Amino acid sequence: MPKNYLIGIGGTGARVVEATINLCAAGYGPDELSIFLIDPDAGNGNLTRTKTTITNYIKCRNSLQRTADIPIFKTHIKIPPDEKGLVWEIFSDRGTTLSNFINYENTKQTQPELAEFASILFTRNELDTELNEGFRGHPSIGAVVMSNPPQDNYPFKMLFDDLAGSKKANDIRVFLVGSVFGGTGAAGFPTFGSKQILKFHPFAKLLENVSQILLGGALILPYFNFDPDPEAEKTEKMFVTGNDFPIATKAALQYYNEKDLGFDQIYFIGDSLAQKVGKFSTGAKDQENMPHYIEVVSSLAAFDFFEQPEIKGETDKMLFTACRDNKTISWNDLPTSRDPLLIRQTQTALKSLMTNMTVFAYTFLTLGKKILNTQHKEIKDAWYAEYFRFNEKDEKEKVKDPRQMQHKDTLDVFSRFLSDYLFWIAAMDDASGKVNLVDKKMLVNGEPMIGKPFNLINPEDETTRRNIGFLLKNEQENKGKDINEFKTAGLNQVTLKNRNLTEAASKFITIFYEGASRFNKLNYNVN
Amino acid sequence: MNKSPLNYLLTTALGVILWVITAIFFGGVFSESLTLASSTPEDFLASYRLFLGLAAFAGILNCLYWYYYGSLDTTAGRLDKAKRVWLSSIILQIICAVALLFILVIINLSEGMATKDWAIIFCMLSLHTWFFFWFCTFFMSPRTVKYIPFFK
Numbered sequence: 001m002p003k004n005y006l007i008g009i010g011g012t013g014a015r016v017v018e019a020t021i022n023l024c025a026a027g028y029g030p031d032e033l034s035i036f037l038i039d040p041d042a043g044n045g046n047l048t049r050t051k052t053t054i055t056n057y058i059k060c061r062n063s064l065q066r067t068a069d070i071p072i073f074k075t076h077i078k079i080p081p082d083e084k085g086l087v088w089e090i091f092s093d094r095g096t097t098l099s100n101f102i103n104y105e106n107t108k109q110t111q112p113e114l115a116e117f118a119s120i121l122f123t124r125n126e127l128d129t130e131l132n133e134g135f136r137g138h139p140s141i142g143a144v145v146m147s148n149p150p151q152d153n154y155p156f157k158m159l160f161d162d163l164a165g166s167k168k169a170n171d172i173r174v175f176l177v178g179s180v181f182g183g184t185g186a187a188g189f190p191t192f193g194s195k196q197i198l199k200f201h202p203f204a205k206l207l208e209n210v211s212q213i214l215l216g217g218a219l220i221l222p223y224f225n226f227d228p229d230p231e232a233e234k235t236e237k238m239f240v241t242g243n244d245f246p247i248a249t250k251a252a253l254q255y256y257n258e259k260d261l262g263f264d265q266i267y268f269i270g271d272s273l274a275q276k277v278g279k280f281s282t283g284a285k286d287q288e289n290m291p292h293y294i295e296v297v298s299s300l301a302a303f304d305f306f307e308q309p310e311i312k313g314e315t316d317k318m319l320f321t322a323c324r325d326n327k328t329i330s331w332n333d334l335p336t337s338r339d340p341l342l343i344r345q346t347q348t349a350l351k352s353l354m355t356n357m358t359v360f361a362y363t364f365l366t367l368g369k370k371i372l373n374t375q376h377k378e379i380k381d382a383w384y385a386e387y388f389r390f391n392e393k394d395e396k397e398k399v400k401d402p403r404q405m406q407h408k409d410t411l412d413v414f415s416r417f418l419s420d421y422l423f424w425i426a427a428m429d430d431a432s433g434k435v436n437l438v439d440k441k442m443l444v445n446g447e448p449m450i451g452k453p454f455n456l457i458n459p460e461d462e463t464t465r466r467n468i469g470f471l472l473k474n475e476q477e478n479k480g481k482d483i484n485e486f487k488t489a490g491l492n493q494v495t496l497k498n499r500n501l502t503e504a505a506s507k508f509i510t511i512f513y514e515g516a517s518r519f520n521k522l523n524y525n526v527n
Numbered sequence: 528m529n530k531s532p533l534n535y536l537l538t539t540a541l542g543v544i545l546w547v548i549t550a551i552f553f554g555g556v557f558s559e560s561l562t563l564a565s566s567t568p569e570d571f572l573a574s575y576r577l578f579l580g581l582a583a584f585a586g587i588l589n590c591l592y593w594y595y596y597g598s599l600d601t602t603a604g605r606l607d608k609a610k611r612v613w614l615s616s617i618i619l620q621i622i623c624a625v626a627l628l629f630i631l632v633i634i635n636l637s638e639g640m641a642t643k644d645w646a647i648i649f650c651m652l653s654l655h656t657w658f659f660f661w662f663c664t665f666f667m668s669p670r671t672v673k674y675i676p677f678f679k
Contacts, residue, residue, distance in 0.1 A: 380606045386675035460604060487603035492670045 002214075003162050004030050004306045005174040007192070008037045010184030011289070012220050014050040016177045019295035020302060021053045022421050025060070028350050030306045034078040034162075035352025036155030038146070038188055040090040041129055044497055045288025047452070049420075052088060054079060056417040063410040065506035067499045069512055071353060072360070078158070091131060098141050099127040139252070142187020142432025145196065158285055163203045163212055170264075171313045172215035174198060176304045177218040180252045181245040185220070189254075190261060193217060198264030200347070209314045215263050216305040219256070221270030223294040256488035264315040267301035269294060269322075288450050289425045293329055293435050297322070300336050300350075330436045330474070334438055352526040358438055358471055360423055360518035361418035363486060366459050368512055372411065383491040383515070387507050400502040410505035423454050439473040455458065459483040469523050481523040489522055490515035534667035541586040542659065549651050550576040557647065563638045569631035574634060575648070576586050578627050582655035585623045590617050590663045597672035606675070613664065613675050627652050 008017035014037055019021070023029055035054065039047050054077065061073040079086050099105065102125060110113040118127075126141055151160045162172055176192055178185025192198055193215065204213045222245035271294050321337035324346065329337070336346035371379060376392050390400035398404045402411060426440035427448045440448060445455040457464050460483055470482040479488075494514045501507050521527045529535060530644060558572040596602060602609050628649050664676045673679065 100579075350634075380610060380674050382670045382673045385679075465604065482600070484600040484604040488600050488671055492603070 002170070002306075002310065002439075003034065003166070003172045004032060005034045005036075005159055005172065006302055007174065008035070008050070008188075009175050009176060009178030009188035009192070010039055010182055011041075011044055011046040012179035012182060012185050012295075013037065013177045013188075014039060014044070014046045014288065015291065015301075016220070016295045016298040018046075018050040018053050018424065019291070020299040021057050021077070021298065022424055023299050023303070023350075023354075024075035024077065025057055025073055025417065025421060026353040027074050028353045029075040031354060032076045032078065033306070034158060035086075036079065036158065037087045038090070038192075039087055039184055040142075040145075041184070042087065042089045047087065050081075050289060053417070053420055054086065055083065056413055056420070057313045058412045059416050060410075063406075063413065063505065064509060065501050065503050067501065067510065068197065070510055072357065078280075079157050080154035085157075088149065088155055090422075090464065097128050097130055097132050098122060098144065101131075101145055104231075107229060137246075138183055142184055143191050146188050146191045147458035149197070151203075160203055166212055167206065167212050169206055169212065169313055170315060171263055172212050173214045173216065173306055175216045175218070175305050177220065177302065178296055179220045179222075181220075181248045182224045186248065186252055189217060189219060190256060190259065193261040193263050193264035195260070196261075199264075212309075214265075214311060214315060215356070216267070216302075218267045218269050218298040220298055220302045221268060222246065223271040223292060224271075227391040247294065247435045252423065261432075264319070265305060265318040265320065267298075267320045269298050269301060269304075271324075281319040290430065290448075290450065291427045292430075293428050293437065296428070297335060300334060304338050304461055305338070312411075328436050328474075329436045343352075348526070352520070354437075354470060355520050355524055355526050356424070356513065356517045357421065357441075359486075359520055360444060360513045361422045362456065362468065362471070363459065363483075363516060364509070364512045365415060365418055365422065366456055367487075368508070369415065372508075376401065376403075381487070381491070382448075383494055384510055387496055387511065388504065399505055402508045406502075407503065407505035407508075410503075411508065414505075414509060419454060420424075422456070423448050437472055442467040442471050459486075468519075471523060475524070479523045481519065485522070486515065490519035493518055528667050529555075529669055530672060531594065531598060531669070534663075534669070535591055538590045538594070538667060539587055539662045541663065542583045542590075542655070545577060545655060545659065546583040547637060549654060550579040554585045554652070558643075561640060563635075563640070566635070569643070571635065571638070574631065578631050579651060579655060580622060582627055582652045585658035586620060586656045586663075589660050590667075592661075593615075593664055593672070594669055597669035597675075601617070606672070609672050610675055613672070617660055617677075618658050620660045621653075624649065624652040624656040627656075630677060632657055 006017060006020060008014050008256060017035060017037060020029070020035075024033065030252070037047060037050065041047065057073065057077055058079070061077070064073055075149045102117060103117060104118060107118070113374070121140070131141065132420055147154045151157065159172070159174070166172060176189055179190040180186050180189065198204065199211050199213050199215045201213075204211045206212060217343075231327055250299075272338065290297050304320075321336060324333055331351040334347060334350060335343075336350055337343050371381070376388070376390075388400065388402065390397040392401070422443060424445050426439045429435055429438060429440040443457060445457055448454060457467055459465060459468050465482045465484065466480055468486055470478050472478055491511060496507060496510065499510070501510060517527055528537065554572055554575050555602060558568040561568060561571060563571060573646060595612065596612060598608065628645070631648065632645065663674060665679055
């Protein structure tokens with residue numbers, strides 16, 4: 001079976017990886033996926049959010065007893081053994097500048113002509129700006145510092161170890177994702193896409209035009225905008241704004257057109273809606289943007305790349321693009337497959353899994369938490385009484401209580417993951433009103449905002465009990481069933497017989513997921 | 528057994544069979560064993576059967592209402608209220624048994640029946656009312672309210 005690698009470069013790359021993890025959590029993804037990130041801005045808010053998502057995903061998956069019919073957390077996400085190795089931060093020291101990196105001051109003494117050449121290529125600002133917060137929209141700097149990834153250190157060691165273990169053509173599928181218009185992504189995408197760095201690296205090359213690596217990438221064209229910050233623009237010497245995106249994109253595309261890069265397949269992804277995703281930031285923790293549906297599209301491109309049939313020998317170059325039919329985005333507009341015969345089937349699967357995951361997350365975080373905060377003997381719900389029978393006073397029986405010991409830890413990590421998932425999917429329903437996937441107004445009180453408390457609507461309130469039946473935006477299929485029907489036709493109909501689940505937390509999670517799935521079949525005509 | 532209409536039919540059948548056993552078979556033997564001051568055993572038997580019939584009717588009716596109430600979707604969202612409804616129902620059944628016995632005692636006050644016999648009659652009335660209600664709802668409540676009856 002081919003090995004799959006997803007490499008997120010820069011802030012946009014990190015956000016696409018976040019989307020990928022969320023899709024994998026819903027059960028839409030390959031069986032196995034190795035992931036790592038490249039970003040010199042270790043404190044970048046987008047990167048931090050993605051690292052948290054990956055960590056929580058792995059914890060959830062490891063603690064859940066999975067059964068064949070429950071698709072959630074299906075993908076085995078592989079990351080370097082040391083969590084710090086998940087991100088290649090490029091610079092080991094803080095305060096590194098391009099001048100330090102190329103030893104500019106010494107070179108001026110020892111090889112003045114080389115230093116002179118460097119001064120032609122880079123401005124004084126570019127040479128002297130600290131790079132620990134990224135390349136600030138200047139990919140030419142990033143291209144210099146990223147051209148020599150350390151193959152003996154994680155995260156690249158993971159990839160090179162696999163290369164050493166396999167000698168089959170195109171057996172290792174590497175997918176790069178980054179933006180064309182920023183700094184880190186725009187620098188890293190062509191650098192890692194060049195033939196000598198990955199595709200025809202001596203460890204990967206098998207024959208003249210045959211490699212162990214099948215190299216793909218999602219080149220993300222401008223798809224968002226952000227509010228300018230006049231104060232930050234006064235203090236920062238080097239930064240990028242939304243106005244720079246088109247010119248940066250044009251220059252980058254010209255470059256890709258002229259260069260013979262090592263990519264076998266490239267997906268060009270962009271959108272003209274240009275929704276606002278937050279305020280301007282040069283980097284660090286302030287650079288945390290709202291999720292965007294284009295990140296889902298980019299993840300779908302990666303999955304399409306990983307799921308393609310095996311290619312033997314030399315590969316043909318392929319370019320993929322997709323566009324909207326109208327000004328809005330619905331489930332049927334998402335480009336899920338390169339194969340026209342598979343598009344409807346994969347779109348339906350995606351919609352089903354995402355709807356199940358959303359209803360599961362919403363009910364788990366509201367009803368589920370309420371149950372866990374209620375005393376065992378007070379609960380008369382049939383599904384609970386049937387599958388959580390134990391004597392509270394007997395110490396030996398406490399292992400059956402989902403509130404106790406390791407079960408509590410499992411349910412807590414699920415709560416964190418599902419809460420982040422709901423924020424992610426709700427935030428995609430932005431102010432433009434054109435993204436018709438999940439309706440945030442049915443899930444959240446107020447606007448989902450980064451760094452602000454995320455307040456879910458109580459599904460049992462008399463005025464909001466029907467929200468659960470209208471979670472999909474502008475859908476004809478919504479039947480408008482309410483939370484009581486979720487209990488009667490969902491939770492109360494779940495059976496755990498023949499499932500061999502012994503852990504109380506896994507039982508609890510499985511009941512809620514299957515309950516959501518049963519409810520969705522009735523209400524949304526999915527599954 | 529907790530699916531509709533099976534629970535409705537089984538409960539009605541069980542109530543009727545119980546009445547036949549307690550009112551027809553046991554009632555005949557029981558009325559013959561009584562020592563009455565003025566009435567004949569046949570007169571007493573007729574009123575005994577009528578009162579047991581009323582008790583059975585109350586028990587069956589309460590069970591059917593509980594099944595209907597328990598199968599409403601809205602009940603799933605108000606299990607606390609459902610608990611109160613079940614408790615109120617069983618108390619109502621106890622009151623019903625006591626009230627029927629009280630009326631029967633008043634009617635037959637001059638007959639000089641032994642306390643033991645009244646105790647037997649109360650057991651029969653209880654069997655048709657609160658015990659019948661508990662028994663049927665214990666085994667045949669709709670899934671939403673399946674775990675509400677005592678001792679489930």
